[in-house]
Amino acid sequence: MSKIDRISSCDDCPIRHNAVCAECDAAELAMLERSKSYMTIPAGATIASAGEPLTHLSSIITGCATMSRTLEDGRRQTVGLLLPSNFIGRPGRECSIYDVEAASEVTLCRFERRTFERMVQDTPHIAARLLMMTLDELDVAREWAVVLGRMTAREKVAAFFVSLARRQAQTDGGRQPARTTMLSLPLSREAIADHLGLTIETTSRQITALRKAGLIETPSLRAIRIPDFEKLALEAGEDDDGGIVA
Amino acid sequence: MSKIDRISSCDDCPIRHNAVCAECDAAELAMLERSKSYMTIPAGATIASAGEPLTHLSSIITGCATMSRTLEDGRRQTVGLLLPSNFIGRPGRECSIYDVEAASEVTLCRFERRTFERMVQDTPHIAARLLMMTLDELDVAREWAVVLGRMTAREKVAAFFVSLARRQAQTDGGRQPARTTMLSLPLSREAIADHLGLTIETTSRQITALRKAGLIETPSLRAIRIPDFEKLALEAGEDDDGGIVA
DNA sequence: GAGGCGCATTGATCCACGTCAAGTCAGTGC
DNA sequence: GCACTGACTTGACGTGGATCAATGCGCCTC
Structure with missing residues (x-):
């Protein structure tokens, strides 16, 4: 029972692998549990900077963060959108090589890096679970x-909405x-724009063009309604049997 | 001694982790060894097609392969360049989701998928080693x-040569x-071009422009001489302390 | 050596997207 | 209500890379 307790407290964590955990060593899991802590980051704040050491690895519980690289001349590319269950930092490396910023308010579940690495x-x-996630x-x-x-600019924007819709659906x-x-x-x-490699x-x-074409509606700046998902997916360059992106 | 033998025969494989292997169960390693086979693929041949089941996972021993997606209208993007030590296929999925083609003659070290997955x-x-590779x-x-x-077209081409030089140096x-x-x-x-998202x-x-600028020389179609690596890296948009790409 | 074939290069033109510059609009403070 | 601010939209124009079309060049066959 002690085992199961610890595992269920893992439910909101990356290592959410109930059945699997049951086979893990209870002492090790307990260690991981002890090193776990929660943290809330306000929208816009920096979670990690490229090149600066991370004391913790964390996984996102709620909210959204971006992972980006900024070149010296100011060009920026977002290389990953971090949503609930995604990981920040990697075992085996002291620093993040990207800037990680909270796009909305973010809650994190953090693990002390050393402890986590030992667990892996x-x-x-x-390790197997983390491998699948990676x-x-x-x-x-x-x-x-x-x-x-x-992809063209139009396809990129459509692909972004499609991909985001898929990931939000998956989370839900x-x-x-x-x-x-x-x-x-x-x-x-x-x-x-930084995620799509376009200008703002x-x-x-x-x-605007997608809205005028009736493929999306924009009830507010921070919301998109997709009346027909399939149609939008088609616009994103997917063939009819659907795409693979998560 | 039997343990060591098996491990050393792994030297050219992805699981080339001598010290680590010594701790693995000999019976399990033996199973992996039994399922191992080598294969040579001629340049231009298809190694795997998107959506077709893979009976084997393999790792590249020599040569170079590309991993690409082709859209219905013919646009193609290469999403990965596979060089020695890189893996083809992934545990936990039956098919490759990309086309894999031999760019040059390729020798593979193949593992039966089921056996490999059990090992992982x-x-x-x-699993830990595979996690690091991934x-x-x-x-x-x-x-x-x-x-x-x-990046601009010029930077893309420079970045490609820089990245390839780094990976070849690493292999050597x-x-x-x-x-x-x-x-x-x-x-x-x-x-x-397909790798860079450009036209041919x-x-x-x-x-040609890089050659005229003295940043590269082209002794033949399939060879590039870089007189000053740092200078080319600068052209690829890296700041002076060097980049991170492998 | 002539022809053909597959790549690569070069040239001329076009257009999608970047750039620069005004608007527009919601929110906030007074 | 009115000014101010910051995020977004829209417009006019320029340009980097795509497109279309030759041309060059090694290699093979006959």
Whole structure:
């Protein structure tokens, strides 16, 4: 029972692998539990800066953060959108190589880095679980390369909404987004542009164009309604059998 | 001794983690060894097609392969360049979601998928090792997003040569490429263009431009000489303290 | 050596997106 | 109500890279 207790307190954490945890060493899990702490970050705040050592690894419980690189001349590219269950920092490296910023208010579940790294070394199921999570992130990153490298501005914006809708649906427990979906936009236009490799003006124009084409509605600046998800997905360059991006 | 034997025969494989392997269960390693086989693929051949089941996971021993997605209208984006030690396929998924093609002649070390997956589940050090490899690939993919999203054609081409020089140096045992480096180009101009999100014409023009600027020399179509690596890296948008891409 | 074939390069033109510069609009403070 | 601010939108124009079209060049076959 002590085992199960500890595991259930893990429910909101990255290592949310109930069945698997049951096979882990209770002493090790207890250690991880002890090093765990929660933290709330206000919107706009910096969570980590490129090159600065991280004392903790954390996973996002609620909210949205961006991971970006800024070149010396000011050009910025967001390389990842961090949503609930995503990880900040990686075992085996002291620093983040990207800037991580809270796009909305973010709550984190933090683990002391040393402890966490020891767990990964010693506990097979945590390493295996983390491996699956990382492989999924790798797929997302590669899928995004197709968007960045080969899509038009209009397709990029559509792809962004489609991808965000999929990820929000997944977080909310559903598999696929409903045909008609309401989307909360945790990012400013500038942050969207940085994610898409576009300027803020082009992004804005394409959002307008999609609205005029009836593919999206914009009830407010930070919300998007998608009347027909399939149609939007088509606009994002997906063939009819649906895409793969998470 | 039997343990050590098995491990040393792993030297050219992804699971090349001698010290770590010594702690693994000999029976499990033996199983992995039994499922191992080598294979040579001619240049230009398809190694895997998106959506088709893979019976084997493999790692590249020699040569170069590309991982790409082709959209219905023919646009193609290469999402990863596979060089020695890189992995093809992933545990936990039956198919590759990308087309994998041999750019040059490729030799593979293949593992039967089922066996390999069981190993990942059961053997902590293999999962941990695979996790580190995957995290590195994730960094490479994210770094490439910066290139695709925010760099000019000239910077993209320079970044490609710089990145390739780093990876070839790494494979050859050195840490950083020498100041003056000879680079073998395993890709056609078209494949380079697909990797950079450019057309073949723009790619060719930028190679010419870099040559005229004295940043590279082109002794043959499939070779590049870099007289001053640092200078080329600067052209690729890196600040002076060097970049992070593998 | 002539022809053909597959790549790569080069040239001329076009257009999608960047740039620069005004608006517009919601929110906030007085 | 009115000014102020910051985020967003819209407009006019310029440009980097795409597109279309030759041309060059190694390599193979005959």
